[in-house]
Amino acid sequence: MAQHRRVRVPSLLALSIGAGLVLSGCGDDDSPSDQASAGHGGKPVVVATTVWEGAFAKAAGIDDVKVIVPQSVHHAPDYDPKPSDLAAVGRADFVLYAPFEPYAAKIKEAAGSKAKLVEVGLDNDADKAGAEVARLGKLFGTEAAATRWKASFDTEYGRLRADVKSAWPGGRPPVVVAQVFSTWSAKLAGAEVVGTYGPEAVTAQQLAALSKKKPALVLDNAHMSTGKVLPDSGAKQIEIVNYPDKDLDLLAVYRKAAADVKQAMKG
Structure with missing residues (x-):
């Protein structure tokens, strides 16, 4: 779902100088078992560009997701990433972004991160959303949590459809x-x-x-x-x-x- 929410990154390289002192590199291997070491409770560290990608990550089983663009920023191009955002990217195992957000790679580069960039298909169609959550769960090594979310989602979605139909x-x-x-x-x-x-x-x-x-x-x-x-x-x-x-x-x-x-x- 290609909705145009873009973050300006003109000051990223300058910010990365100050942030670089606190960054820690992560491995390139996308194996969940290898990347989980830096996370909470054995889970990988996930950074999302917006709350939408963040919600998909949470549904897939990541409890603590760092979101770069605050939910209060309705027009994402008005937001300039802070040094703390770059620091978070530098510590991440995965950085989630949408295909219409070309700045994600620039943010990763400016932060000096070796995190794996993961393109998320942002579509709230029930079938597509469920499939995307399952894919992320497999990638993160949190398949059980993603499966539990899908079961609760199916139940709630069915209830909502029946309620609207009534x-x-x-x-x-x-x-x-x-x-x-x-x-x-x-x-x-x-x-x-x-x-x-x-x-x-x-x-x-x-x-x-x-x-x-x-x-x-x-x-x-x-x-x-x-x-x-x-x-x-x-x-x-x-x-x-x-x-x-x-x-x-x-x-x-x-x-x-x-x-x-x-x-x-x-x-």
Whole structure:
């Protein structure tokens, strides 16, 4: 899910001079048993660029994840990594990043770290998220914890789907238009998706075509919103949040989406 959250790194090389005195190198071998020695409770040390990657790591079994970009920074390009961020990267066994975050390699280089860079597929689609957590669990050597999370996730996801379904107006799935990075919430709601838009700006022609579909709801992306998408259609717009809070609880993202869609359907 390619949402553009980038960190500026112009001062990283300068910061690394001060941070370098406290950095400790890690081995290149990505074997969990070898890399776990520096972690907590025999687990590897994991640094994530944002709370989203951090939530995936926590779900996979890493209890203490260092996140570089604070959750409070809504626009990540405004954030300059601190020396403490570089120091954390220098001590890491794994640095998690998304493919649309090219700065991750620069941060690792500036920190002098030998950590393994791990690209995370950030997609809250239930099947994809479960598969990614399982992959990370295997990589970290925390398969048992990842399996337990997946079991709790499946149970909660099923409960949320049933709860939203119980609120369908007239017992029929809502007709929705969704931003391309919010379609996972439509799947959660069991909605009928009649059109998508983004991530590019919506053209007048697209707006006209989407309005003709007569959607009841517009599932927008809170992190890339450009305002009211179909202002004259009568459709209710919901801002779907993809990123978890600083507690890195990935399940909370699904609970919020389900609650917001259910509330919108009540009207």
